[in-house]
Amino acid sequence: MKNRIHELRKERRVTQSELADAVEVTRQTIISLENGKYNASLILAHKIAQYFGMTIEDIFIFDKEEENIC
Amino acid sequence: MKNRIHELRKERRVTQSELADAVEVTRQTIISLENGKYNASLILAHKIAQYFGMTIEDIFIFDKEEENIC
DNA sequence: ATAATATGTAAAGTGAGCTATACTTTAAAT
DNA sequence: ATTTAAAGTATAGCTCACTTTACATATTAT
Numbered sequence: 167m168k169n170r171i172h173e174l175r176k177e178r179r180v181t182q183s184e185l186a187d188a189v190e191v192t193r194q195t196i197i198s199l200e201n202g203k204y205n206a207s208l209i210l211a212h213k214i215a216q217y218f219g220m221t222i223e224d225i226f227i228f229d230k231e232e233e234n235i236c
Numbered sequence: 237m238k239n240r241i242h243e244l245r246k247e248r249r250v251t252q253s254e255l256a257d258a259v260e261v262t263r264q265t266i267i268s269l270e271n272g273k274y275n276a277s278l279i280l281a282h283k284i285a286q287y288f289g290m291t292i293e294d295i296f297i298f299d300k301e302e303e304n305i306c
Numbered sequence: 307a308t309a310a311t312a313t314g315t316a317a318a319g320t321g322a323g324c325t326a327t328a329c330t331t332t333a334a335a336t
Numbered sequence: 337a338t339t340t341a342a343a344g345t346a347t348a349g350c351t352c353a354c355t356t357t358a359c360a361t362a363t364t365a366t
Contacts, residue, residue: 167279181342195324197344204323207353209237211278212298222292228282251312265354267314274353277322 168227172200174218189213238297242270244288259283 175185182200186193191210199206206214206226215222245255252270256263261280269276276284276296285292 182344183342191323192325193343194326198324201344205278207323208275208278208281208292208296209298210323212293212296222278223282226278226282228279252314253312262355263313264356268354271314277353280353 167205167229168202169199169206170225170227171196171214174220174225175200178218185214185217188217237275237299238272239269239276240295240297241266241284244290244295245270248288255284255287258287 171185175182182193182196186196189210190213195210198204211222211226215225218225241255245252252263252266256266259280260283265280268274281292281296285295288295
């Protein structure tokens with residue numbers, strides 16, 4: 167799973183610290199998310215989506231193994 | 237955070253086992269999610285949304301503490 | 307009534323999301 | 337060139353999402 171956090175953050179000229187504070191996690195968490203070290207929890211994904219005024223699906227990109235199950 | 241899994245599952249007459257198999261978790265996980273024991277991971281939330289043909293935001297209901305951060 | 311299917315409870319274990327701290331490197335500003 | 341802010345790396349630790357297994361309680365059908 168990929169995400170557009172780095173891209174959106176740059177677009178809007180927000181630092182990792184600012185985003186981290188806004189969504190109430192540490193800067194370390196934002197760094198790790200941007201660098202693909204792990205996936206966000208659902209609540210964090212939602213907070214980030216809210217912060218950017220978008221939906222979770224707009225920001226987090228699921229690959230095909232995670233889709234088309236039924 | 238609440239979710240509409242139980243409701244949607246009943247509407248479509250799907251058993252917990254069927255849903256669990258479809259999204260590749262144990263039945264126990266579905267039970268715990270429906271009973272509010274814990275929150276789904278982002279990937280699981282996405283799989284469930286895909287299964288029901290809806291978005292994550294349609295199925296998982298975030299309360300106000302998790303919204304309006306900026 | 308009883309068999310079969312669906313749902314629930316409990317408890318121990320694993321792994322990943324996230325924290326905390328501390329140090330390093332890169333970029334921007336003066 | 338040197339300070340300051342921004343971004344990155346590393347590691348140890350905690351919590352909770354999820355598994356596994358085993359048993360208990362509805363619910364439905366015959």
